[in-house]
Amino acid sequence: MKNLKNNLSSNSIDFMRMVVSSMRNTAEDQTRKTRLLSLITKVDPTYSNYDSKFSTNTLPLLTKLIISASEKSDLLSLYSYKNSKLTAFRRAISTDTSSTYQATCQYCTVNSVNSLDHFVPKDLFPEFSVHPSNLVPSCTECNSKKLVRWLNNNQHLFLNLYIDLLPNKQYLFVELNVISLNKVDVNFKVDNPNNIPVQLYTIITSHYTELDLFQRFKDKSSDIIIELTNSIQSSLSNGVSLPMIQQIILDTCSRDKQHKGYNYYQIILKEALIQSSDYLSLF
Numbered sequence: 001m002k003n004l005k006n007n008l009s010s011n012s013i014d015f016m017r018m019v020v021s022s023m024r025n026t027a028e029d030q031t032r033k034t035r036l037l038s039l040i041t042k043v044d045p046t047y048s049n050y051d052s053k054f055s056t057n058t059l060p061l062l063t064k065l066i067i068s069a070s071e072k073s074d075l076l077s078l079y080s081y082k083n084s085k086l087t088a089f090r091r092a093i094s095t096d097t098s099s100t101y102q103a104t105c106q107y108c109t110v111n112s113v114n115s116l117d118h119f120v121p122k123d124l125f126p127e128f129s130v131h132p133s134n135l136v137p138s139c140t141e142c143n144s145k146k147l148v149r150w151l152n153n154n155q156h157l158f159l160n161l162y163i164d165l166l167p168n169k170q171y172l173f174v175e176l177n178v179i180s181l182n183k184v185d186v187n188f189k190v191d192n193p194n195n196i197p198v199q200l201y202t203i204i205t206s207h208y209t210e211l212d213l214f215q216r217f218k219d220k221s222s223d224i225i226i227e228l229t230n231s232i233q234s235s236l237s238n239g240v241s242l243p244m245i246q247q248i249i250l251d252t253c254s255r256d257k258q259h260k261g262y263n264y265y266q267i268i269l270k271e272a273l274i275q276s277s278d279y280l281s282l283f
């Protein structure tokens, strides 16, 4: 899991203006464009407010804009995953903080990106349906588990990958029960022996729990275990010693953390296996 960079080239209300400009009247609704243009003026102050809360990581203090049901419907109609402006935007923002394109959903690091999540749910705040800082590249599985929830005791329920800065410390751990080389019972959990600030650790805990990440990692684990076992066996058959293999794998994991994040579940699992005497004793 890595933080994402929300590198906007224009200000947020200009982005809404650009999306509105791509909309057309239809034969059934010939005043749509006029209504959308007038909504820009109405929404403008709330965009500045969002930008200010975003920059200080205080989004839970947002207040709702009073709007009619038809205005809500118009605002929600602005968002479409397939809208060309939003597609171009998604590609531009799907980069981590080192500007590397991330095709994998960073909410889970399991699935490919195939949706945009509204961090502040658009059903609760339709005015932010196309606020660019409110859109997070994600997978539909995470998006559908998140639903309209976003707060927990006035704090984020899920990590905001733009502004909740992930620690360079381990918080994801895995317990192993080694049965055979290719059959290991794994149980992922979060823990805080490295003293991550409580407020951030609380968000990390609810994020992993609410997105069902421990089970989703577990479901993916057998492929990783088989791949690691095969690679160790192949190195052993080439005459490399087990302690040397262990060191090489730990070094690789350490380097991979720079690209995949300090708590990428595949690295955490590999590190735990290669340091498990129960697992190593089977070679």
Ligand SMILES: [Zn+2]
Residues within 6 Å of the ligand: 105, 106, 107, 108, 109, 110, 111, 138, 139, 140, 141, 142, 143
């Ligand atoms: Zn996901």
